Amino acid sequence: MIRLKKVSKTYHPNVVGVKGVSLHIPAGEFVSIVGKSGTGKSTLAKLLFAEERPSSGVIEIGGWDITHIHNRDIPLLRRQIGVVFQDFKLLPQKTVYENVAFALQVGGAKPRRIREVVPKVLEIVGLHEKASRYPRQLSGGEQQRVAIARALVHSPKVLVADEPTGNLDTLNTREIVDLLQKINEFGTTVCLVTHDREVVNRLKRRVITLEDGKVASDVEQGRYKL
Amino acid sequence: MIVSSFRVTKFAFQNFWRNFWLSVITVSMLVMTLITINILLVLNVVTEEAISLVEDRIEVSVYFHDYVDEATVGGAVEYLRDLAQVRDVETISADEAYEQFVERHSDDEDIMASLDELGGNPFGPTLVVKANSAEDFELIIDALDNPQFRDDIREKDFSDYQEIVDRIRGTTDQIATFGIALTGIFLLIAIMIVFNTVRIGIFIHREEIGIMRLVGASNWFIKAPFHLEMMFLSLLAVGIAAGIVFPVVNILEPKFSVYFGTQGAGIAEFFMENGLWIFGGQFLILAVVTIISTSMAMRKYLKV
Ligand SMILES: Nc1ncnc2c1ncn2[C@@H]1O[C@H](COP(=O)(O)OP(=O)(O)OP(=O)(O)O)[C@@H](O)[C@H]1O
Ligand SMILES: [Mg+2]
Numbered sequence: 147m148i149r150l151k152k153v154s155k156t157y158h159p160n161v162v163g164v165k166g167v168s169l170h171i172p173a174g175e176f177v178s179i180v181g182k183s184g185t186g187k188s189t190l191a192k193l194l195f196a197e198e199r200p201s202s203g204v205i206e207i208g209g210w211d212i213t214h215i216h217n218r219d220i221p222l223l224r225r226q227i228g229v230v231f232q233d234f235k236l237l238p239q240k241t242v243y244e245n246v247a248f249a250l251q252v253g254g255a256k257p258r259r260i261r262e263v264v265p266k267v268l269e270i271v272g273l274h275e276k277a278s279r280y281p282r283q284l285s286g287g288e289q290q291r292v293a294i295a296r297a298l299v300h301s302p303k304v305l306v307a308d309e310p311t312g313n314l315d316t317l318n319t320r321e322i323v324d325l326l327q328k329i330n331e332f333g334t335t336v337c338l339v340t341h342d343r344e345v346v347n348r349l350k351r352r353v354i355t356l357e358d359g360k361v362a363s364d365v366e367q368g369r370y371k372l
Numbered sequence: 373m374i375v376s377s378f379r380v381t382k383f384a385f386q387n388f389w390r391n392f393w394l395s396v397i398t399v400s401m402l403v404m405t406l407i408t409i410n411i412l413l414v415l416n417v418v419t420e421e422a423i424s425l426v427e428d429r430i431e432v433s434v435y436f437h438d439y440v441d442e443a444t445v446g447g448a449v450e451y452l453r454d455l456a457q458v459r460d461v462e463t464i465s466a467d468e469a470y471e472q473f474v475e476r477h478s479d480d481e482d483i484m485a486s487l488d489e490l491g492g493n494p495f496g497p498t499l500v501v502k503a504n505s506a507e508d509f510e511l512i513i514d515a516l517d518n519p520q521f522r523d524d525i526r527e528k529d530f531s532d533y534q535e536i537v538d539r540i541r542g543t544t545d546q547i548a549t550f551g552i553a554l555t556g557i558f559l560l561i562a563i564m565i566v567f568n569t570v571r572i573g574i575f576i577h578r579e580e581i582g583i584m585r586l587v588g589a590s591n592w593f594i595k596a597p598f599h600l601e602m603m604f605l606s607l608l609a610v611g612i613a614a615g616i617v618f619p620v621v622n623i624l625e626p627k628f629s630v631y632f633g634t635q636g637a638g639i640a641e642f643f644m645e646n647g648l649w650i651f652g653g654q655f656l657i658l659a660v661v662t663i664i665s666t667s668m669a670m671r672k673y674l675k676v
Contacts, residue, residue, distance in 0.1 A: 195586075217591070224588030235583050252589030254376045296587065 153203030163189030181356035228297025287318030402609030457508035
């Protein structure tokens with residue numbers, strides 16, 4: 147599903163994001179990406195949804211070479227990759243329902259499809275009863291679940307989550323990770339960037355550890371080690 | 373597409389209301405630009421009218437000697453009529469000239485007395501030649517120096533309106549140059565204001581736009597609201613400009629008839645007849661200008 151060949155990203159001549167990363171993530175996998183602060187985890191995530199372009203190397207998503215993706219094709223890619231962030235990125239003046247519907251609206255979806263899909267994804271994240279609330283009326287965990295619901299509207303093949311639990315307490319973190327696992331079970335490939343030792347150890351899935359922009363270790367059923 | 377258009381429209385109007393004062397400033401600047409353009413148009417119409425009024429009066433009177441016969445005069449008329457510069461030739465026969473003279477001076481006993489003293493008809497045939505424009509004067513005069521008639525002509529007389537026409541043109545050309553410069557400056561300011569309005573719109577919506585991008589909004593969906601908003605502001609500006617120009621022109625028109633006589637300067641008529649073209653054209657100008665500056669702002673601040 148995701149294939150990186152010797153991918154490097156340098157921001158400025160001497161600021162390295164990632165360096166020579168080669169990876170293969172098959173469809174349906176759940177990968178945790180860990181590493182110290184500033185080792186290029188977010189950079190790697192951004193390369194996957196084309197927020198950044200690699201300085202060298204090749205990136206393929208589902209057989210699509212996005213290394214030099216044209217600006218006008220990015221929307222197409224973004225509808226195949228769901229993204230979730232630490233800071234949720236919800237629109238405060240829109241309700242839960244509207245926030246989720248927004249992702250479909252801006253892609254030009256028909257109203258009927260929106261009425262179909264939004265309740266379904268809200269059901270998946272368990273927020274269908276809070277659809278008319280505003281983000282400020284929700285807990286952090288709930289807000290992150292709205293963001294996840296929004297990421298799911300296009301039934302993405304890949305879900306990239308950059309520290310989705312970074313702002314959450316243990317209980318909410320557990321809920322979010324459970325949710326991500328559930329989504330993974332439906333067949334979506336999940337890339338989870340995290341700092342959280344607990345999360346990684348409980349998942350018992352593949353762990354890629356970055357160090358200074360390079361892959362330091364890559365183990366199936368790994369544990370958090372640093 | 374229809375659903376998207378509706379959403380884009382909604383978005384555009386949100387932009388408009390959220391930056392209400394910015395929208396007001398943008399529209400005001402656009403209106404000012406349009407008003408200058410329309411003042412230039414009025415000036416142009418008035419100038420042309422004034423000049424054509426003057427040119428209407430341009431005529432060369434050609435007096436033949438009293439011994440010249442009808443055939444020669446007829447030949448001269450033919451010859452003149454064939455000149456492109458000649459608009460009309462009126463023939464006044466010797467008898468008519470006499471009658472006209474008597475009529476004009478019947479109150480003046482001295483003149484009548486001296487006319488009697490001369491005995492017979494001292495007048496020869498006369499031609500009144502009207503030119504197409506003031507510049508054609510010299511040519512007509514020169515043409516009459518043709519050896520075929522030169523000796524038959526006693527006198528050529530013309531009132532020199534060229535100078536008046538030149539003066540009118542000189543003055544209006546100066547005003548027009550100033551007006552064009554002003555339009556240019558206003559247009560430049562308008563471009564900058566539109567650019568800035570879009571920039572601020574992008575800034576205000578940066579969060580929304582960022583999220584739109586992440587969830588795969590098409591570039592069209594991101595850009596269209598800004599274009600649409602600016603189109604709407606342009607349309608509003610044209611509407612306001614038309615709403616100002618039409619009444620003002622109708623108020624001015626009777627004032628001009630003092631100078632132009634009953635037919636007036638024709639500005640109200642000009643705007644009535646060409647209103648659609650005039651304001652349609654101005655909308656097109658604004659549309660092009662705003663599309664360019666909106667695109668520039670988006671290229672710089674939206675990076676799509
Ligand atoms: N837009 C940018 N411009 C310049 N340098 C950047 C940019 N983004 C990241 N970097 C640099 O690239 C390196 C990797 O950053 P990155 O954000 O990928 O780290 P990270 O592993 O996500 O860290 P954290 O765990 O703190 O989120 C850092 O040295 C960072 O300063
Ligand atoms: Mg990071």
